[in-house]
Amino acid sequence: MSMKKLSPYVGWLLLAVALLVLAPAVLSDFRLGLLAKYCCYAIAAVGIGLAWGRGGMLVLGQGLYFGIGAYAMAMHLKLADAGPGGVPDFMALYGDATVPGWWEPLRSGAFAVVVILVLPALVAGLLGLAVFKRRIKGAYFAILSQALAAAFAILLVGQVKTTGGANGLNNFQGFFGYALFDPANKRMLYFIAAGILLVSILAMAWLYRSRFGELLVAVRDGEERVRFLGTDPANVKLAAYVIAAVLASIGGALFVPIAGIVSPDDVGVVASIGLLAGVALGGRASLLGPAVGALLVGYAETSLSEAFPGSWSYFQGALFVLVILLLPGGLAQLLNARRGNSVSSRFLRGVPRGKQAQAELPRSASEAAPEEAAAR
Amino acid sequence: MTLTVNDLRVEFDGFVAIDGVSLTLEPGRLHFLIGPNGAGKTTLVDALTGLAKGSGEARYRTRDLLALASHRITRLGVGRTFQTATVFEELSVLQNLDIAAGVHRARWRLMLPRRGAPERVAEVMETVGLTELADRPAGVLSHGQKQWLEIGMLLVQDSSVMLLDEPVAGMSAEEREETGELLRRISPGRTVVVIEHDMDFVRRFADVVTVLHAGKVIAEGTAAEIREDAQVQLVYLGEDA
Amino acid sequence: MRTKFSSRILAASSVLALGLTATACGGAKTGDSATGESCVDTSGDTVKIGFLNSLSGTMAISETTVFKSLSMAAEEINADGGVLGKKLEIVSEDGQSEPTVFAEKATKLIQDDCVAAVFGGWTSSSRKAMLPVFEGNDALLFYPVQYEGLESSHNIFYTGATTNQQIIPALDFLKQEKKIESIFLVGSDYVFPRTANKIIKQYAAANGIEVLGEEYQPLGSTDFGTVVDKVKAAGADAVFNTLNGDSNVAFFKEYKGKGLTASAMPVLSVSIAEEEVPGVGVGNLEGQYTAWNYYQTIDSPANKEFVTAFKAANGAKAVTSDPMEAAYTSLYLWKGMVEKADSFAVEDVIDAADGVTYDAPEGTVEVDGENHHIAKTALIGQVNSEGLIDTVWSSDKPIEPDPYLKSYDWWKN
């Protein structure tokens, strides 16, 4: 086996050791809890890596799926706390103390897990089908997905009686029977989050090596060309988008017991773009980049905002500008360059302006064609 | 399998690019499509592969190509290449061909990694002479090699109709010769249609030549017949000379 | 070879997953009781306290000023010898206007910094987010802003007004002084306005006031064309305004633009204080009413001192407002509790809280040991031409806090 093939697994093992052995040994309960939270973001980031890095779809609205998972979990936890037939505390406070019908099924933990896994797939599937089959892509797709995240957050805020509104849902006592105040259980949650993160990276490694992974890159670099090879690129993109949505949902679901709260602020436009920061930093198209980047950004945000309150905006802004401008391949690009096997990616390196501008700046065939005809 | 085009018209915002073209494209022959700039050659291929909307009929294996989406046309066995060779530059030659070969694979097998080169892919790499370069990213290939790779992609798909848009443009004389030979080798049993400007090349390899001008077929026949055609001479002299 | 390697990793990770599930069995089950233990260090000659305000994000507009008055109070206390002889050491965290961040930073202040008490929060969502953190860790929070009531926590002291100290007096004022027979409700779409309006509607039903409309706009919305059209068409005697932040600016500009005036259809606002007036524009607000428990114009020695000190620290143009005053007061109240208890321990402080008083700029306030709110005097004010607010009506004496409105028979939650 060549060094190049091996290196992702070496990286994975290092990450596994750091997360499962090192971190629990050296971090305080509080810091470990924060790391658990970053792991949740990282799980969503792994999916973004697939959709954005490998698939070229700038998913600006992953907060929508993060939110679906988070709210499904939060609703279940609130109902479980309330006990059989009970009413969650906030409903008594803001509403008429009855549980709405669409909450009821979530009393079952198993059903909640099914919702967390299936609902984002359904939503992403339907949306993706509509969008990709209509060949809506590039900036249009990005803006649409962002608008959906915005709409979702507004919707949540407006439904005070059933979603807690801007307050969101919080004050959870237990997690599937385990008390959340107990530090031992919080550690368990950390291990679950870190474990799922590592497993999802492995799953990604498999996907990247599969024919699907190759096809996805082909779709990213030449969507139309793939069409003429007999494959509808919409289906390929759809699959990647659905997987990314499910991962975001899992991250969101774990986020709830770990952070102890979910609010519309965690799912809106700003939160959605925040998820991208780590992916960009780590390297969107690399295997470990998105996860490691998300962990780094989470850590940086916490420590910078502790050291210099109010300055995080500057740092996040600068991060976006510098990384995307100068290091589009993220930190992974640096590593690759050092090892001398830099992938010459047209996607990242850029192509002559005219070409890409047209590919990304779509005009209808009917408009473009006369110019073509005239130029012939 | 014969591809029959009947009264094909393509219009863009009032500009008529193809104006009632009827053609019969039969297998086993190297069919060349020539004509001055703007004659509608590429548009014709676009219309047959679902890239441009056309009216009329293009019948192939009982289906009307004009009513099908691009990927379905490909799955029916009608493949094309592009004037500017369009390959996946970041993927290797092998991966490029393997993706093209995907047409014949069951969907679920997408989830499995590829192991080595599938037999058909290896065979085609040999045919188009790219075996040595199998693991190189397609982006580093020369212009000619990219064109061969594109033709190879059609071959692994077993396309029975191949529409090639200026495959030898920008090639050296030697590469042209090789490409011509390659086209000869693959034409038996298939319909190969080549858009070309270079008359020497056309003369050397064409079985049938169709001349397009201003969206209409103005002549059809062997290369020699075409050369003698008064209307063709007028068009070419009027445009080029 | 390649497959072998990755399958080994898969095997390893599944073993790992099993191990994880196994470790889980040791943890406490739901229903067991929490055991918060404090790590507050009082052995040195300083004691740490935490300030948790949004210094970035949308709420920074308001919360920065709270941070400033808290800092001023801390400096004064330190200059005066500290609390129980120990100087206050401030740990400040940025809540970033997000409830999730408030929860995280509160945990940090309690568990990592081991502060004796935390002061801050503004929005209902930030308080709700922090509540389980303080209860779970058995720590102390002082929350300085008027809010929607219906809450009391063992671990939180509320030094702003609850509804019966602000909203209900405001309604009394409208009914008794302005003789209104109908009212229109305008608010931002979140918990405080919705809860406030729920109370207002029940009050109105019990007092023969007709509610002619109830409109909510998304937080941060600046499009009030439709809302003001509806207000105007309804023609109520007064408007009760629970809009938050930037929305006030757009609302009042639209209100004035459509020819509505304070004399014909007064607006009573519960979220506009002195510091918000310049942003909305004095011209747009002059003559409109507000309901609070403190105004900069209060004529008392304690307030003169407070205003002078605040201007000295933050410039002559700085104004003081109710939440700032309540925050300032909260630190002194905590000091009073600690000194009464002669201990920094959370339970001792809570036990000593009942009856602690402080001569605040707003007047004398007293802590209610049962519901952890404080008795405050309600003041209705009117915006004057200088952008300050003059008191036009007062409850005359402090109103006992009643967060659950138990003493009002018209109220049913």
Add this chain to the structure above:
Amino acid sequence: MDALLAQVFTGVSAGAVLLLIALGLTLTFGQMGVINMAHGEFIMAGAYTAYVVSLVVASTELSLLIALPAGFVIGGLLGLALEASVLRWMYARPLDTLLVTYGVGLVLQQVARDVFGAPAKEVPAPGWLDGSIPILGYDFPLTRLFIIVLAGLCVAALLAVLRFTALGRQIRATVGNRDLAETIGISTRRTDRATFFIGSGLAGVAGVALTLLGSTGPNLGTSYIVQAFLVVVVGGIGHLKGTIVAALGIGLLQAFFAHALTGSVAQVIVFLAIVAFLQVRPQGILSVRTRSLA
């Protein structure tokens, strides 16, 4: 009938606001392919320009009229700086410009917070915009009317520049076919800069106008940017006419739903309607070039 009239007026004036904020984007996004998320912060910069002008110019009657061109210049200069420092390296990666400019926007917001302070600033409206005039029995606020007129003027000015000036011809040529434009001697670099200057300048003008309606604070831009992009997307790319129709359409839709339901639900419905609309007419979205698919 009165209620309907009110909704139409409110919708039109909301549409005019959308048009003002989206106009600059139609140029930079529609014609150059740059997705400038900092456009919102350019709007904010325009609003702060109005604030600063109102401090310097004693007469409130005049300050607005001075602020409008000043806002244009400030917005334009910010746009130029952004183009020259960052975007010019990124034309090949239009999708990435979204994140870069988002970062720039974050920084600008925090700068505004540090320079002007977090609390909102008041920009006094001139006396001649006080009050309202009755139109068909509906009291139309003069500020709203002013914004509708201003939006109209901006559209007219932009059209005039594109149609009748040398610069406009260069912009159109560059947009139409960059390579061809270069070969006939147009400096596409200069044209890019000019386009960006005008597009960003329009954001500045929008910012000045918005001080008449809302508050002037660091978050001013964020509340408008998503809507602005939606207008451009719905309007179809690079189509001025489409943008106008889209802005008015969305404004009216929002007004009708806000009247019938609540503001929050109206926003959600409008978002969903836009997604649905693009299903039916993704025009300008289908892009295929035939010779090469790169």
